[in-house]
Amino acid sequence: MSKPHVRVYLDDATQPVIDQELPTALTLDTRTLPDGPHRLVIRAEDQSGAEGVEEIPFHVQNGPGILVSGLRPGSTRRGTLHLTVDAFSTDDPFDPRRAEARSSIPVWVWVLSLFVVAWAVFYAARMWEVPAPYANTPTYMPPPASPPAPPPHG
DSSP, X not given: OOOOEEEEEETTOSSOSEEEEXXXXXXXXXXXXXXXXXXEEEEEEOTTSOEEEEEEEEEEOOSOEEEEEXXXXXXXXXXXXXXXXXXXXXXXXXXXXXXXXXXXXXXXXXXXXXXXXXXXXXXXXXXXXXXXXXXXXXXXXXXXXXXXXXXXXX
16 A cells, blocks of 8 residues: 555646645745646545546736726627726736726616616605695695785885
């Protein structure tokens, strides 16, 4: 019987990043990896020699985060595209003008706003009518008619 051990491979490398007995720890410095998709392949072997394999895809983003407005992944477009591109990094000094990404307001926000405004108008219209039991109370009665003004003396 052999001791349980693990081999960890990065992307399609033939040499493992580690080949150690279990349990073990791995420190992976992503700053040495290019930005983009990567994967770890972990091969663990138990005392009886049975091997288990786990593959973990991950994405490295050491450079600035890039935001593109006006084009979604996998979309089909034609004609002239007008895109807004911005990039953010944790190392950049804070600039409030760049703190939020500029993009158009989504359609669902406009539709929800329209429903809220329509409900407010409906509610105000319903409240405009005074309920019958309160129609003759001092609060809702029309003001008393004032006597006519006397004619001017002249």
